[in-house]
Amino acid sequence: MEDSVLLAAVTVLGVLEQAYFSLQVIYARRKYSVSPPATVGPPEFERVFRAQANCSEYFPIFITVLWTSGLFFSQGLSAVCGLLYLYGRFQYFNGYSQSALGRLAPLYFSAKVLWVLIGFSCVGVLLSLAKVYLNVDLVDQLYSALYLI
C-alpha cells in the first residue's frame, strides 16, 4: 500500500481529467450540432474531438509507465512526473480547443515528461533484471564505488 498509494492518487486524478475531457466533447457535440456516430464537423468541434481522442490514446501508455516507473524505480519521482504530465495534458486540451497551433507547446512538454517516465521505467527494470537474474545489485555497487572515491 505504502509503495503505491501516491501512484494510485495520480491515477485517480488522471481518470478525473479524462472524464472532464469526455464531458467537453459532449458539450462540443451539442454546441456544434454534431450527433453521434458522426465525428466530422466544423474545425472547432474536430479540434476538441481530436484533443480528447489523443489524450485517451495516451492514457493507457501513461498509466503503464507511471506504475512501472513507480514500482521499479521511484514512487515519489514518478508521482511528480505524473502530476506534470496531467498538467501538460490539461494545457494541451485547452490549447488545442482554441487552435491547432495551441496544442504544440504543451504536447511537446507532456511528451518530454512521458519520455522521462519511460527512462525511469527502463532503468528500474534493468536494475531489477540484474538483481533477479544476475544476482548483481548495481545500486549497491554504485554506492560502494562512490564511498571508495
Place this chain on the structure above:
Amino acid sequence: MEDSVLLAAVTVLGVLEQAYFSLQVIYARRKYSVSPPATVGPPEFERVFRAQANCSEYFPIFITVLWTSGLFFSQGLSAVCGLLYLYGRFQYFNGYSQSALGRLAPLYFSAKVLWVLIGFSCVGVLLSLAKVYLNVDLVDQLYSALYLI
C-alpha cells in the same frame, strides 16, 4: 492472490467482451463492404464502428478504476460494479448497433457505474493516504465513534 482474483476474473470477462465487439466490427465491415483503412460508410456500419471505438476508449479507464477501487477500497463491491459495467456496455453496444438513440439509456447506466467506481477509488486512496502519511486510520476512528454512540 486472494485480494485480487475477483478483479482478475472481471478483467478477463472484460477482455472477452472487447474481443466480441471487435469481431462484430469485422462482420460489419464485410456486410457493408467497408474495407480498411476506410472507417466511413453507411450509418449502420458507422454505428457499430463507433460503438466499438467508444467501448475501447473506456476500457483502460474501466480497468484502471476497477483495480484502484478493488485494491484500495473493496474487492467485492468493485467486482460487482465491474460486472454491472460490462453488462451496461453489452446493452450499449447492441442498442447503438440498432439506432443512435438506442445507445443512450445503457450509456448513462454504464457511466453511472463508472462514477461509483471512481468514487470508491477516491475514498480508498484518501483513506490510504491518511493512513500512510498522517498515520491516521479513519475507518478505525469511524468505528470507534459509532461504538461511542
Place this chain on the structure above:
Amino acid sequence: MEDSVLLAAVTVLGVLEQAYFSLQVIYARRKYSVSPPATVGPPEFERVFRAQANCSEYFPIFITVLWTSGLFFSQGLSAVCGLLYLYGRFQYFNGYSQSALGRLAPLYFSAKVLWVLIGFSCVGVLLSLAKVYLNVDLVDQLYSALYLI
C-alpha cells in the same frame, strides 16, 4: 519483484514500440501534408494512421492480459507470448504501411498470440478462484493423479 520483472520488461518494450508507431504517424503527416485535426488524406497516410490507431486500441488489452496471464498463470510463458505479440504488431504496422493486404498475415498472427494469452489468463484465474473460494488446488490434484498413473 521476481514475479513480475519479465512482465515489466515486455511492458517497457511495448511502450517503446507504441512510441515508434506514433513517430511514424507524425512523419506521415508531414510527408503527405495532413495537418491535425484532419485524419483523412491519401491512402498511404490513412493506412499508417489506421495501423497506429489499431495498435493503440489493442495496447491496453495486450497489457491487461499480459499481466493477468503472467501473475495468475506463468510469468515466463506470458513474457514469451508478449515478445511474439510485439513482433507481430511490428510486422503488422510495416505491412499495413505498404498495403491494406500486407496487414492481414501479421494481424492474424498477433490475434492468435493474444488468444493464447487470454486462454492462459482464463486458466490462471479459474485455478486461483478454485483455490481461494473452493479451497481446491487443481494443479496439485492433477500432479497427484499423474503420479497414480
